[in-house]
Amino acid sequence: MKAGDLIVKNHRPVRSKLYWLGMAVVALGVVVAIYTFGVSQGGYYYLESKAEKAKLEADIAAIEREKKALQSQVIMLKQTQAVDGSAYEDVRNSLKQLQDEILELRQEVEFYRGIVSPAERLAGIAIQSFDISPTAQEGLHHYELVLTQMLKNDKFVKGRVNVYVNGVQEGQPKKLQFKDLTPNDSVNRDLGFRYFQKMEGDVRLPEGFVARDVVVEIVPKGRKRVTKSFPWREVAG
Template structure:
């Protein structure tokens, strides 16, 4: 005997439940992915700089770099100026120290010279100094002294002559040659105890000086001469000598 068939409405009932489960899962996944997309987009909008902000930031960095570079350049120039000023100051101080030492030595000498115990001497050239101005020009300073006739005024003129070699031959240059002026007048002097007279002389090219002679011609008296080696007068080796 045949069994009765199930009612038509009972066939396929579980299928709708399975389809509904899959649809719900797909919906959840779609919502999750959409949330991820919107979340990523939101993060990018928050943290990514806007085009206008990036340009402004770049320009600000450039201005800051330029300011720092200018500051470094200013500090470098200031440091160089300070170094130059310090070098110049040190040179000036050294020159002043040398000048003070020379003046103290002069004062000590003159104190002995005019003192009661000083040795009596007539008109003479106490010292001679020559300093180069260029290759041929020299500036001289001669110190003249006398303490034999106290209170008497010594007046006259001082001249120089230089002995040396030129083209292997001995030669003496007189005052007019050294001054490059015919009948050049000497340097006037007038003093009681001491005086410094100075002037300039010019040596010809190729001339090698060896000795300097200072001549004093007082008014109404006998001329006085004193010689100095070129090395002693210049404090250095004569030009052209080895």
């Protein structure tokens, strides 16, 4: 090679950025996998103490920092002509995936906060959440009910669950039980859990019935019953 010859090297800054982006997504996947394994083994090996919950929150904070770094890269990539449209789209899609995963983890942390943080709630059984969503079939709704009790209380809970919907039909108030509205015996009324129980099923409201609110009644054996009312417009998606 003669002195003064020009050497051209193939420099791919975008590939480097996409590589580190991929590593961030993989790291997030590891966190989610660990969490999912814990839940599958009884739901509480990974989050059965405040310290472990704090660790998950720290993981989320680390991922948040990765997200900010990726956002900075997106801004830089927008301002340079060295990246083609497909590479920029890859970065943008990966960033959105990361944001969705963070949101999902935050929701899971909030769910377990009520179990592992007894100072934040009263002792005993609690109705953690209740949601109703329409299905593809006209008039058919799918519901999900989550019940919990504090982690330090490991007594097995047995009993039954009653769910009612109050509303108006033909100008008259009416109270209907979910167990009478199921088209395929999908309503489970049996209570049996130690830390949490998720109950779900389908209900079909009568034609002309206008729902106002849903009442969930927990009747555990040997314990005080728990009742909570949910406005239909708030829980029905």
